[in-house]
Amino acid sequence: HLFCFLSFFLDGQAQVLLKQGQVSITRGHKTTASMDCIAEGIPDFQSAYIHWYRQVPSRALERILYIGPGAVSYNDNSNSNKYSALKKGTNICTFTISDINSNDEGTYYCAYWDF
16 A cells, blocks of 8 residues: 655656665554655755645545654644655654554555645
8 A cells, every 4th residue: 555656747858757765664662654755856955845745535635744844734734643755865754653553444545746
């Protein structure tokens, strides 16, 4: 459920490629899942806006959060303890879900565009 491959064009010029890899689930005192969004073709990745969405069957696509230059913004601030995002290096954004339960089922997507 947690895999996505997305490609689109910006201004008809540069191609941006976003690839989501394997999901890592950690079991212990708390159960978390992390997934990476690997971006290709974004020149200034640390300043870019990466958005994370969740799709549940028969429901509208919902944005959970986005991460811009150094800060994470949540569509619903009550989710700030549940979801997090972190940019690493020049092209990886990691999305983490904490305290996983059955309500977290769905397909998660990363997306990119600037405001």
